[in-house]
Amino acid sequence: MLNSLGREIPEYIEGIGKLEPFQGALTKLSKGWMDEPTIPAPNKAYLPHQSKLCRTLEEAIIRSNPHNGMTVSFHHHLRNGDILLVQTLTILHNMGIREITLASSSLNECHDPILPYLVDGTVTRIFSSGIRSELGQAISKGVLDTPVVIHSHGGRVRCIHTGKIQIDLAVIPASAADCEGNATGSHGKSAFGSIGYAVIDARYAKQVIVVTDNLVNFPCIPLSISQNFIDHVVLVDSIGDASKIATGTTRITNSPMDLRIAKLAADVIEHSGFFVPGFAFQVGAGGASLAVAKFIREKMKTKGLKGSFMLGGITSYCVDMLNEGLFETIFDVQSFDAVVSNSLLNNRHHIEIPAALYANPFNCGCITNKIDVVVLGALEIDVDFNVNVITGSEGKIRGASGGHSDTASGAKLTVVVCPSFRGRIPIIKKRVHTIVTPGETVHVLVTERGTCVNPAFPELEANLRKAGLNIKDIHDLEIEVDKITGIPAPLEYTDKIVGVVEYRDGTIIDVIHQLKEK
Amino acid sequence: MKPKIPAQSGTFESSDVIVLIEPLPNRSGRKIEISSTVMQQYGESFRHIVDGMLDQYEMTDIHLIAKDKGALEPTIKARLETAIKRSLGQQEGTLT
Numbered sequence: 240m241l242n243s244l245g246r247e248i249p250e251y252i253e254g255i256g257k258l259e260p261f262q263g264a265l266t267k268l269s270k271g272w273m274d275e276p277t278i279p280a281p282n283k284a285y286l287p288h289q290s291k292l293c294r295t296l297e298e299a300i301i302r303s304n305p306h307n308g309m310t311v312s313f314h315h316h317l318r319n320g321d322i323l324l325v326q327t328l329t330i331l332h333n334m335g336i337r338e339i340t341l342a343s344s345s346l347n348e349c350h351d352p353i354l355p356y357l358v359d360g361t362v363t364r365i366f367s368s369g370i371r372s373e374l375g376q377a378i379s380k381g382v383l384d385t386p387v388v389i390h391s392h393g394g395r396v397r398c399i400h401t402g403k404i405q406i407d408l409a410v411i412p413a414s415a416a417d418c419e420g421n422a423t424g425s426h427g428k429s430a431f432g433s434i435g436y437a438v439i440d441a442r443y444a445k446q447v448i449v450v451t452d453n454l455v456n457f458p459c460i461p462l463s464i465s466q467n468f469i470d471h472v473v474l475v476d477s478i479g480d481a482s483k484i485a486t487g488t489t490r491i492t493n494s495p496m497d498l499r500i501a502k503l504a505a506d507v508i509e510h511s512g513f514f515v516p517g518f519a520f521q522v523g524a525g526g527a528s529l530a531v532a533k534f535i536r537e538k539m540k541t542k543g544l545k546g547s548f549m550l551g552g553i554t555s556y557c558v559d560m561l562n563e564g565l566f567e568t569i570f571d572v573q574s575f576d577a578v579v580s581n582s583l584l585n586n587r588h589h590i591e592i593p594a595a596l597y598a599n600p601f602n603c604g605c606i607t608n609k610i611d612v613v614v615l616g617a618l619e620i621d622v623d624f625n626v627n628v629i630t631g632s633e634g635k636i637r638g639a640s641g642g643h644s645d646t647a648s649g650a651k652l653t654v655v656v657c658p659s660f661r662g663r664i665p666i667i668k669k670r671v672h673t674i675v676t677p678g679e680t681v682h683v684l685v686t687e688r689g690t691c692v693n694p695a696f697p698e699l700e701a702n703l704r705k706a707g708l709n710i711k712d713i714h715d716l717e718i719e720v721d722k723i724t725g726i727p728a729p730l731e732y733t734d735k736i737v738g739v740v741e742y743r744d745g746t747i748i749d750v751i752h753q754l755k756e757k
Numbered sequence: 758m759k760p761k762i763p764a765q766s767g768t769f770e771s772s773d774v775i776v777l778i779e780p781l782p783n784r785s786g787r788k789i790e791i792s793s794t795v796m797q798q799y800g801e802s803f804r805h806i807v808d809g810m811l812d813q814y815e816m817t818d819i820h821l822i823a824k825d826k827g828a829l830e831p832t833i834k835a836r837l838e839t840a841i842k843r844s845l846g847q848q849e850g851t852l853t
Binding site: 632633730 | 771772794795797798799800801802826827828829830
């Protein structure tokens, strides 16, 4: 069956179930209620003064009823410094556990060592918002029989509430925890800031292990994760490589290309009609996206304009803007550098939020719905403004859905920033390889060669033209770039589906096919 | 024509290509090795450009290595031309 973006979606996939085709960004929500029931979270029993402490991770896992076919979940707040996901799966593998469903909020390069477990049947299904590196390549080549499911950060919470992901064991690394499992990421030698993605895992998993390298006196404050959900607590030497978890401050890029794109994007925001007192703002942590914050900061100071809140993945740059009084509040679901942890811990206007409050579409209002302006990146964008952030130019899985579609759907102004081509590969396509974010939720594309406005928003285009910005038709820009780079040879795929991309509401926006080996 | 001396042009930078040329014994023909970060998308067109340039200068008995990091077509042609001319002694290079 075709979804509303013309992508062919199977009706049923073995190991995943019936699929519902995407029908529009707000079609399901506009009904006003959701038909999907919430599954109950487990009740648990625990005696007064019973001890939750286990001597090793292995002991905790043994006490957690490991079994074939179990679902194991993790958070990715340790980014590329995480070591516990690999350790946990190695322990389960050595115990002979098979057919594990891995439900990590995202996967990074540091998780490549689990690849042999995909090959040997230890792990047979994966839910994640992102997959990269060797894992992404192997999955793209078809190492798993069941396609991976790519969800957004908000979509993951919905998946857990509705039982699409039923977690048997959640392993939650924390940079500080007490003997009862109250835990946080906001202090300790391995501090990583907000632990927002793990909150839903703690609530819903049948067994929850908090792992820390910093066991503090009871109670561990703040109660980012609270003890009433935690079964076991383990003290280990290290929860990860601190140098890869969070270091220092995030620097603004020096790349002239990124800076130019960022400056153009800031001009677009300034003249969009949404750059007004009390505006809410989100930028990513990557190159051009974060650099937009630099120019917006200058424009806010020049105009004496103050915003309401910043949201999302938070960098030290956001913290600086909070401290300068440019914004009143930060909502932090994920922190990107060490300075952010301090701010989260000490500034009451810097608020840690769970993924549900950040972006879950199935509730009475996530904060992404309140965004005025969001700046997002893209691996590819097409002439219908559909954005791909999951598969690279060579067709392999190498990115993350993250909060891309969540924030785009909520924002009044979604600005996508990217170079028009990278390493000879055109980024603006007639048709993106994989759709993650639908074009109807993207307002503007800003490249170094000009700005394109989605024709669905003529008022915005009029505002930007009036300000004298270089506005181009996206079809013209696409042709212009093709002339510079030459047209790349098309990729070849098989009929086998290796990945299913969920939109945030659980409908299927696209599938990823296996690459033909050459 | 035959290359007289080994020659090089270009860099390993992104969006550039490095071209290395060395002479081969008589009647060896052309030995061409191309590697590229965009081999899948532009491999054929790259090979076509190399053949075209070598034909243009009627080069033979040549070993050419090109390592590409996504250079655009004009860049590729310029680097090839420079390497060829340096190998023929028609142009001074940085590595002669």
